Amino acid sequence: MKIGTDFSGIGAPEMALKYLGIDFESVFACEIDKYARQSFEQLHKPKTFYNDITTRNHKEVEQLDLYVAGFPCQAFSMAGKRKGFEEARGTLFFNVAEFIQINQPKVFVLENVKGLLSHDKGNTFQTIVDILSNGGGTQNGQISLDVFEDGLGYHIYWQVLNTKDYGIPQNRERIFIVGFKDFREFSFPKPMELKLRLGDMLQDNPKSFNLIDGFNSFNKIKYIDNKICGTITQHQSRSGITNGFKIQSDVSIKVDEKYYLSDKLIQTFTKHKERHTEKETGFKWEVKKNDDIANCLRANASLCPTDNTIEVLKEVRTDEAKKKRKETGTNDFRDKKIEWRRQDYSNTITTSLTNDHFIKQKKIRRLTPLECWRLQGFRDEDFFSVKDVSDTQLYKQAGNSITVNVLMELFKKLYANHNK
Numbered sequence: 001m002k003i004g005t006d007f008s009g010i011g012a013p014e015m016a017l018k019y020l021g022i023d024f025e026s027v028f029a030c031e032i033d034k035y036a037r038q039s040f041e042q043l044h045k046p047k048t049f050y051n052d053i054t055t056r057n058h059k060e061v062e063q064l065d066l067y068v069a070g071f072p073c074q075a076f077s078m079a080g081k082r083k084g085f086e087e088a089r090g091t092l093f094f095n096v097a098e099f100i101q102i103n104q105p106k107v108f109v110l111e112n113v114k115g116l117l118s119h120d121k122g123n124t125f126q127t128i129v130d131i132l133s134n135g136g137g138t139q140n141g142q143i144s145l146d147v148f149e150d151g152l153g154y155h156i157y158w159q160v161l162n163t164k165d166y167g168i169p170q171n172r173e174r175i176f177i178v179g180f181k182d183f184r185e186f187s188f189p190k191p192m193e194l195k196l197r198l199g200d201m202l203q204d205n206p207k208s209f210n211l212i213d214g215f216n217s218f219n220k221i222k223y224i225d226n227k228i229c230g231t232i233t234q235h236q237s238r239s240g241i242t243n244g245f246k247i248q249s250d251v252s253i254k255v256d257e258k259y260y261l262s263d264k265l266i267q268t269f270t271k272h273k274e275r276h277t278e279k280e281t282g283f284k285w286e287v288k289k290n291d292d293i294a295n296c297l298r299a300n301a302s303l304c305p306t307d308n309t310i311e312v313l314k315e316v317r318t319d320e321a322k323k324k325r326k327e328t329g330t331n332d333f334r335d336k337k338i339e340w341r342r343q344d345y346s347n348t349i350t351t352s353l354t355n356d357h358f359i360k361q362k363k364i365r366r367l368t369p370l371e372c373w374r375l376q377g378f379r380d381e382d383f384f385s386v387k388d389v390s391d392t393q394l395y396k397q398a399g400n401s402i403t404v405n406v407l408m409e410l411f412k413k414l415y416a417n418h419n420k
Contacts, residue, residue, distance in 0.1 A: 006069040013068040016407035035393040058102040067105040110177040154179035165191035170294040189409035199290025203253040299399030301392035314363040369394035377404030
């Protein structure tokens with residue numbers, strides 16, 4: 001299978017095919033952000049890497065079996081004009097449509113924010129679907145009246161899909177448009193029961209794991225740089241394509257101090273919440289618990305009150321262990337074990353290791369870059385394979401990515417009988 005991607009980010013489509021075990025050739029990728037390109041190249045091996053869709057010679061690209069683009073949303077009004085391509089010219093969607101017109105890929109998948117449906121009172125989305133389907137195509141299986149003479153004639157289907165419906169505890173709604181050069185019936189993947197919660201994705205939870213479908217074989221994981229060793233156990237797959245595997249971490253990964261919120265920042269966020277509670281607005285700070293679902297990840301490293309922050313138990317070495325023992329009424333800590341609880345935390349859990357004393361305290365922290373990548377469906381070893389990239393860029397790359405698990409479910413519907 002020959003695949004090409006625009007606005008490629010860190011390569012979620014390529015990763016989804018890889019996780020499913022589907023053989024493919026990356027004909028090209030295209031990404032303008034140099035840091036995302038750096039991460040992409042460490043994760044994938046495209047034959048050609050473009051940095052700007054607007055300057056690419058589309059004619060030099062061989063015909064694709066699959067084209068994927070998560071293009072930015074830009075406004076263009078068609079009121080009173082009805083000029084098709086001319087109306088969209090100057091927007092990045094125009095460049096996507098122009099590539100499809102020239103390359104004629106067998107299948108394309110376009111992704112955008114849910115707000116595209118209501119953008120410019122719905123005119124933007126209507127123009128997009130008309131350009132893609134007019135000229136002999138269909139929309140959601142139904143023949144539509146052509147309003148543009150220069151439509152692409154593809155048979156398109158669209159639907160809003162939420163990441164939390166496909167195995168990952170993140171509330172992330174995105175519109176997906178699937179197009180076929182030749183007509184075929186298509187239905188989007190059905191939502192599935194969500195078995196994971198935010199606590200399962202945390203790197204300092206010893207019982208955290210990534211649930212990944214699509215590996216025929218896999219060696220045991222050993223993260224040497226991060227002193228992590230993992231095990232692989234086979235579990236029943238949800239798909240007939242391949243077997244699935246549960247990747248289970250044997251030990252947790254320590255969270256750096258920089259991710260914990262300072263008292264000053266907590267006070268700021270608390271005041272923010274009080275103000276918005278008084279105004280009865282929805283933009284307020286809510287600290288997550290283990291059993292919660294993550295808010296939609298933003299492509300920004302700066303922390304705002306609506307971002308994901310979570311209450312966790314943090315192990316702290318202290319010289320006041322005796323005082324804590326009196327407070328908790330516990331005499332012997334030597335044989336006590338720390339247990340991660342998925343629901344409510346106990347007030348304070350204490351333990352001792354040899355002659356050093358530790359206490360467990362409730363703390364609030366933001367999600368780490370690794371946890372954000374997990375919430376987009378990436379495996380830990382892929383995250384750790386990306387080198388020399390700052391936290392700022394890792395957050396941005398996660399927030400800009402398409403969720404891998406959602407693409408996996410889409411590709412299962414597209415290529416259920418594909419020979420790997």
